[in-house]
Amino acid sequence: MTRIGYTMMTEQAGPRELVSHVVAAESAGFDFSVVSDHSFPWLAEQGHAPYAWTVLGAAAQATDTIPLMTYVTCPTFRYHPVVVAQKAATTQILSEGRFRLGLGSGENLNEHVVGAGWPAAHVRLEMLEEAVGIIRRMFAGEDVNHHGAHFDVANARLWDLPEEPPPIGVAVSGPRSCALAGRSADLVIATEPERELLDAFDEHGGAGKPRIGQLPVCYDPDREAAVTRAHEQFRWALGGWPVNAELPGPTSFDQASRRTRPEDVAEAVPCGDDVDAFVDAVRPYVAAGFTEVALVQIGGDRQLPFLKWAEAELLPALRNL
Template structure:
């Protein structure tokens, strides 16, 4: 059985709107939600980037049943893993049994802000392994000291802990990260319908949920949807590793200048044809994902939720 979730995008929406949209999801047929964790938006046209942990605390008070996870927190540079451990433990205590901590190796866009060197991917995975070890050790609730290659923790103890510790699925965009997720994660998070990635995850011993993320732009006017997707989310057209390596929204704006509306229309489902939206999700299901979170571009979130409840979610 496939669960369909709702994506809360901090790059597009302010904190109060995100809480409102989480309430919409809680009252809807969506079965879970994920929330992005960014210091910057990808481009200035997206316009927002609130502190995710503040928003999660508000969502905890504003919802009753919504399962919520970060998608994705990077605990290796901008925020020390000992602090992430405390933040996630508090979130799990406020969302008992319905919080998970999605982690990954991050993007330079968010992680360079303290002036640290941006390491190559292999080093970032080594840092992430240490970070996950620190988080899980602190979640035991005992006084902890840790002296690793990348991080130091001295006499730290978390006093606020949930009854049930949250799982830690790990983001993977290629075979190295998929193997890493299989070895250390409680699940995997991917952003493309790539069955090879999931096979690599499983071959490395990976178990647990397999989260996929699909981006759409619902609107009754398909042309308006394409225009909005192109204005707000042109990054869908960026090739290769640019998403992880560019350092500022201005760089992303420069890199996406050549991305056309027609290219975005090919990459993102735009409009109100239910079959197109169902087919986009089914690509992930066919690849082996059992949980698919849907990112709707734009402020018409209530209309999107209604459209999905009536026309898309029943297919799953």
């Protein structure tokens, strides 16, 4: 049975609200949770970007059983891989083994803030693979010295190690990232229900490992209000990963999505309160072979109504997929 998760969207709610939302998601019966890790929202209308790792620490203490995960952290620009290893190990301890470290090659939107430039995609993947190797050595308790193509590490060590290191996931969008994930990850992460991505992951060593997808939804008893909100806050998502990874800020996303109509968003995102429409949107992920799907409820002020509805109607229906 596919596990259904809840997304703490840091772009659309403040830190205290995010923690209260994941507490409610645990109570509602979601199987796991993930959190985005941004320094900017995609659009100014979303209006937030708190520090995901502080939110994770608070969430680890406020919840009891729901697994936590980054979806995803870039360990190559804003954060050095040694720093990511320390943060992840500490979160694993605080959550008593409930944390998974989701990693990706990043978006210009978030990583530009440190002024390091934005190299080509193949360079970003090289950096990600080198970073994963450093993080694994840190998780193993080594005294790490490393001089690589992209990173230097001088006598680094984790003094507080969890009993079990966090599993590492890698986000994929094409053949190169799938090969990297198959070689170096414990699970694979994708935002599109494409079987080809999972097959490529399997071919490079990923067979039998978890595969996690993500799906935006917009619950509201008033479907027109849901469509309006989805268009206002998520029209950027129709641009596709190759474009979205390159844009430098909310103004760029606004301009790139200016011709996207509400009806275009409504075709891609289930809107309203029709349970069957939401189930049908999850179905392609199940058919493609995803073992877990994290839902993103659009609208920071509409999380609690969504969670109540999900507990009563949506989750029972999804359990029957």
